[in-house]
Amino acid sequence: MHDSQSTTGPATTMEHEAHNPALRHHFADAQQQKNAASLGMWLFLVTEIMFFGGMFCAYLVYRLAHFNAFAAGSQQLNIWMGATNTAVLIVSSVTVVLAVKAAEAGKRKVLVGYLVVTVLLGMTFLVIKGFEYREKFEKHHVPGPTFNFTDKFDDNGKQIPVNPKEAELFFSLYFAMTGMHALHMIIGCGLFTVLAVLAWKGHYNPGYFTPIENAGLYWHLVDIIWIYLFPLLYLISRHS
């Protein structure tokens, strides 16, 4: 890696940066290049926040309009699978952050190990999500011609009938939001698989591991979206 290829510029002051092959010539130094990449990644994440924000907004408006149906729908979701998935994602966020730390320290095998564990945890999440979706199909809670919802909203022992059309709205939002989130998880798993292979081949060193950091930022954002999806979808009126 540290061959004769030199990128020395007038603003380059430190020896290891002068010989860093990952440093592009239009950046003054490695730190500036890293800051630029990080800024670009954050701009992308902001568009993601707005994208999911639209769905959260739709959810809020309909929940306020049809609270009983949303509560009855929420009570049909599997809270334990949802909670387990929350825990799985939190642990995967920890392994991602430890992967970034390993990359910074130049520990190649530790880095690959954490990346692989992250992918496995992501897949665990998707498998649990798959079992949840199967349950929805079995109970005919998937919006469409076969949708069937006869459950009542249990308001402290008082059984209030629910309009199935309103419950269908809840499950439409449930599938749109968790489906979009699952798609992001699938992309994240693919991303980390590629990064694990590249890390194994020695593409990253303490002077250059920006892709690991930025993929980590993406993964944490997907984690944060789930942190909000879990209480909003699974925890409506559970006390009754």
Next chain:
Amino acid sequence: MSEHEEHTTHSQGFYLAIGIGLLVLTATTVGAAFVNLGPFNPIIALLIATIKATLVVLFFMHVKGASEKLTGAVVVSGFFFLAILLSLSLADYLTRSWR
């Protein structure tokens, strides 16, 4: 430069502590959902979710240690526009019943 790089990551124990904190908050939010707190149930749930999200943003995504002020401004502006989206939409839908 190296000073910045040293500050971007924390110790392994610190990350594990934040992770355990997030798991404890998850257990708390599930537990709180089964207690009847009236109108405070969704408020508590969203409050805990926001605490968790803040922990992730500050310590896992390293916004706290970021050297670029511009990155911080982009992050804040993102949540600012999300707040505009949600608050103006709700200002409409929540004030329709008086008609």
